[in-house]
Amino acid sequence: MGNIMSLFFYICIFMLASAHFSLYRYKQKTIHTYGLFMAVLIPSLMSGMRYQVGTDYGNYDYIFTLVRSSTWKQLFSRGYLDVWEPGFKFLVKLLSGIGSNKFIFGMLCFIPLSLIVWQLVHNYSEYHLTTVYTFFLFFVFPMSLNLVRQFFAVAIVFAGMEYIFQKKIWKYIAFCFLAVLFHASALLAVVACFLWDYKKEEVNKKFTGIILLCFVIFINVYNYIIKYIAGFITFFNKYEYLGINSMRMNRDLYVKILILLVLFLFIKYIKQLNNRYMFFVVLYALAVIIGFTGFTTPFFKRSTLYFEFPIILLLGNLPEIFSGKANKHIARGLVCILGIAYFILVCMIIGDGNVFPYRIS
Numbered sequence: 001m002g003n004i005m006s007l008f009f010y011i012c013i014f015m016l017a018s019a020h021f022s023l024y025r026y027k028q029k030t031i032h033t034y035g036l037f038m039a040v041l042i043p044s045l046m047s048g049m050r051y052q053v054g055t056d057y058g059n060y061d062y063i064f065t066l067v068r069s070s071t072w073k074q075l076f077s078r079g080y081l082d083v084w085e086p087g088f089k090f091l092v093k094l095l096s097g098i099g100s101n102k103f104i105f106g107m108l109c110f111i112p113l114s115l116i117v118w119q120l121v122h123n124y125s126e127y128h129l130t131t132v133y134t135f136f137l138f139f140v141f142p143m144s145l146n147l148v149r150q151f152f153a154v155a156i157v158f159a160g161m162e163y164i165f166q167k168k169i170w171k172y173i174a175f176c177f178l179a180v181l182f183h184a185s186a187l188l189a190v191v192a193c194f195l196w197d198y199k200k201e202e203v204n205k206k207f208t209g210i211i212l213l214c215f216v217i218f219i220n221v222y223n224y225i226i227k228y229i230a231g232f233i234t235f236f237n238k239y240e241y242l243g244i245n246s247m248r249m250n251r252d253l254y255v256k257i258l259i260l261l262v263l264f265l266f267i268k269y270i271k272q273l274n275n276r277y278m279f280f281v282v283l284y285a286l287a288v289i290i291g292f293t294g295f296t297t298p299f300f301k302r303s304t305l306y307f308e309f310p311i312i313l314l315l316g317n318l319p320e321i322f323s324g325k326a327n328k329h330i331a332r333g334l335v336c337i338l339g340i341a342y343f344i345l346v347c348m349i350i351g352d353g354n355v356f357p358y359r360i361s
Helices: 003-025 029-049 057-069 086-096 101-123 129-139 141-145 148-165 169-180 184-195 205-232 234-243 252-265 267-273 275-295 300-308 311-321 325-349
Strands: none
Touching (some): 003 029, 003 325, 029 101, 029 141, 057 086, 057 101, 086 101, 101 141, 129 141, 129 311, 129 325, 141 148, 148 169, 148 300, 184 205, 184 275, 184 300, 205 275, 252 267, 252 275, 252 311, 252 325, 267 311, 275 300, 275 311, 311 325
């Protein structure tokens, strides 16, 4: 199908999934469970049925086939398929014994998406989650069609982020290291735990300033740091290519800068609502700073996803700053429109991730 039909298809899929997600508010367990299950299943089916959608689709299809033909002993032999993290290899091998490559694509969407939905419903119930989930589907989910492993890692990190607010820092770090088994870039997410003041339950201003400064310096010397780490730690050898500079397009960064500026316009109201919201703003600011590396490599800026993801909670619940039921409904509609506009601009017009057009084999 062409781009316009693909856009219509994506919007229908995402809105249908969001409509089912809205059933989470029902107290009747059958309706509640059905709604959440379908909210996860619908996008997962779309992910599993696709063909040549996503820049790395061909690479993953090849990986799945290669893992399927390998024995368990070969799979974890030293140096064999070392380019993929052990958690990912283990899961793909497990899934390859159950179904085809399309089944694996679908399950590698279904599992992390289930984790995200469970986290939203159980730990962020005070948020307007239907708006949050709708915004997520248009703003974040499309990257799962390209960055399969990293989407899995991002979901794990997000699942552990609640422990930061619960003052259970080691549990959050444990989740980060679990995510590293699927994508080594998840190690960077450990930084987030230093941004929160556990005693005052607010953003740690001192450490935030230091970390922001460090990240500004980092984006100018990251290639040297990566080469050093890759030469020092064998596990990271495969990521040495991230230090190679080349001129790249980075147009989606301008959109993210614009969103950050909008957040700063509402910063006064954001501070009044919830201290956690400021934490999400700081994380997004880090994501924007790291995003500048996209001008020299398209790979390293993907690590921004760990810091960028929680913004769905802030933007999805931002309408609560308005008084009056009608104003809140209008604001929620505008947030959903913002998500759709971002999806059209970044994914369809700019072509980020190669998710257009949608194809089925």
